[in-house]
Amino acid sequence: MTGAELDKDVRRDLGALSSDNATEVARHLVMVAALLDEDPQRALEHARVAQRRAGRVGAVREAAGLAAYRAGQYDEALRELRTARRITGSQVHLPVMADCERGLGRPERALEAAASPEAARLDRAGQLELAMVVAGARGDLGQHDAAVLVLQLPELDGRVPADLAETQDRLREAYDDALVAAGRPPRRRAAPAGGPVEEVDDGVVSWEEE
Known part of the structure; x- marks a missing residue:
């Protein structure tokens, strides 16, 4: 080096x-x-x-x-x-800072950071990251249905630029986790190795793989 x-x-x-x-x-x-x-x-x-x-x-x-x-x-x-x-x-690390508040057992402060004027200036990638932190904070507070709502974003199913592909994957995983925490089935369950993916009929259309 x-x-x-x-x-x-x-x-x-x-x-x-x-x-x-x-x-x-x-x-x-x-x-x-x-x-x-x-x-x-x-x-x-x-x-x-x-x-x-x-x-x-x-x-x-x-x-x-x-x-x-x-x-x-x-x-x-x-x-x-x-x-x-x-x-x-720069406000680029605001989502990480908010998640640190969660890590310190202060989800309310994470929500305050997400509602700050600085949060509105994040680019789309930052907004998606912050949405996942907010959903986690809602879950920490036992507000599981609210966590699900926070993650119902266009990027769940829509096409995204290449630089958002990894973020989209994590958004989908976070949404499934939020659904499970809220007592609802995930949109797509993992299949056994080599087997087909099992689609879940929960009244919500599952995303298509790109």
Whole structure:
């Protein structure tokens, strides 16, 4: 890892650092990205080192916040992402921040974040992410029918741009989970390995696979 693997915008943000420090911070950020899925705790260790070396760089605080979130350190994640927001002015991580509130046992605060003016400025991907967090918060509060309603979005069945395909899959999974929590059958049940998918007739049309 040389640090050159970083996105050029992030490398530009590191330009205010000394050359040696920028290189070291970049290496740690590359390791954060590489480890985030398979070993969140190690990713967080790298993120903390980068944060200590470059705490005034928004991209570094974002990386630290996301790594802490994935490692289940929700207090730390909120602190880092709030700092990143102050530095960059970006609301892109608002859904993650709201989910941190859920992780800390504060679903009401997650709902407050979702109702904030900042939430209205999210792009469509961010809005879908936030809808899933809101549904989870409603479920935390025992409001399971409300959780189902939150997720009844056009993207459940409609075609979406390629960059929303993964989000659409997770939206569909979240909707099935919400239906089950509300005491209703999911729209599509998993089939045995190699077998056909079982369509569920619950009065709601199941989606077609793209």
